[in-house]
Amino acid sequence: NAGVTQTPKFRVLKTGQSMTLLCAQDMNHEYMYWYRQDPGMGLRLIHYSVGEGTTAKGEVPDGYNVSRLKKQNFLLGLESAAPSQTSVYFCASSYTAQSSYEQYFGPGTRLTVT
């Protein structure tokens, strides 16, 4: 199993450009999450999904959109990138929640917006 994979690993955008980050998991997990991590801070939840075709807002959703068309994939979109979105983005998945099931994390995407 590859676990949780993220594409791309690095990206530099100019302000106003758009891009999509792809997260894929091969563990048949129902739940998937997108987080951002900024220096000196813990991870903050952007959006999450509790199953195929569903999405929900997390703590910091503004400026991002997501889609979960297939169970194994969770896409994070930036329609008009801003310098404040410079961060490291992590995707995670879990079998379910509110129980003993851990969240498994991808390796991260480092995004710089100039």
Place this chain on the structure above:
Amino acid sequence: KQEVTQIPAALSVPEGENLVLNCSFTDSAIYNLQWFRQDPGKGLTSLLLIQSSQREQTSGRLNASLDKSSGRSTLYIAASQPGDSATYLCAVEAAGNKLTFGGGTRVLVKP
């Protein structure tokens, strides 16, 4: 709103010393608490998960305790090694299927 705090932000110990990492949270209505390890430039690796009904979990040299009533968890790493150098993050899962993370403790174990 749940807030998770990890103090200290950084810790340096000589090899062989036991590590004690602290995590506190403001809302005791949690489902579980997880401890993660993060190496520089890498993703997070889950170390231990403690369900709300448990008081501790152990894995090898790692032991994590949970006191829900006081909003505290402690991660103990016995006989630290240079390979234990990393950032350790705790996170609590509460209502809404969401993890709330602390800011992490950066650990350096000196040979």
